[in-house]
Amino acid sequence: DQQVKQNSPSLSVQEGRISILNCDYTNSMFDYFLWYKKYPAEGPTFLISISSIKDKNEDGRFTVFLNKSAKHLSLHIVPSQPGDSAVYFCAANSWGKFQFGAGTQVVVTP
């Protein structure tokens, strides 16, 4: 039962442009959403999060948007940098139980 979905397995973006990653969820009980970044052979690292009572959270180049009515969240990275090339996972939390999407591979090209 995949309750968190990332429908784009990959994304290629030019350096300096905006990267937009999307995530959909089905469980309305999720109350906290997170984005993680993962490099090969390493564990995921926390990037940014948003509570269900908010619709936007910014941290430097990273902004997460939440649309509760559509059960959709997105991560914007601007400007994209070569070091942003990684797999990005969307995660959702309900009562301490985290569920992850399948990830989106981002490649930032010069």
Add this chain to the structure above:
Amino acid sequence: DTGVSQDPRHKITKRGQNVTFRCDPISEHNRLYWYRQTLGQGPEFLTYFQNEAQLEKSRLLSDRFSAERPKGSFSTLEIQRTEQGDSAMYLCASSLRTGGVNEKLFFGSGTQLSVL
């Protein structure tokens, strides 16, 4: 280094053997999670502990898998009679649950298991 530590980083074993992995969480964290990840998939929940109590175990988890967290500190994950389908990255994560909703997981580097 005060992050989550996992040992070993890599494990190669033959089918049918038992393997054990260790995780040392961030010291002040009260929750510890085990996840499994295969190529092209996100981390899949296996089990988690609050202090020393195992609160939930995935129903997808075979009886060959067992986890412990004695004294609420480090944790071990044992897989008995390994099968080729057990080959995956096993991730440990810890968090500080204080009652609010903004709980964040901090992951270790994982243990890559290959069952031959």
